[in-house]
Amino acid sequence: MTRILADLPDEDIKWLDQLAAEQGKSRAAVLREAVEAYRTESRKEGFEKYFGLWERHGSTVDGLEYERQLRDEWPDVSDVTLAKKKRSAA
Incomplete structure (x- = not known):
């Protein structure tokens, strides 16, 4: 040593x-x-370096649940698709 x-x-x-x-x-x-x-x-490299990053910094948020909440804020795509079809049919 x-x-x-x-x-x-x-x-x-x-x-x-x-x-x-x-x-x-x-x-x-x-x-x-x-x-x-x-x-x-x-x-550590790549995925291993960043895996669990939120938890290491004290976050108790589930990443997948957080993503789902964000997506719930988006407009319903089926409504947009139907509106486009109605306009193109007219």
């Missing part, structure tokens, strides 16, 4: 120390886990 030196703002160090204390880990252990999580996330 290689040791590194990194400059971080004092606010970040305080937050990191608090998180490490809460988890019963060292500052270095929390940083190693953060780097691994970042690497894992950055390796």
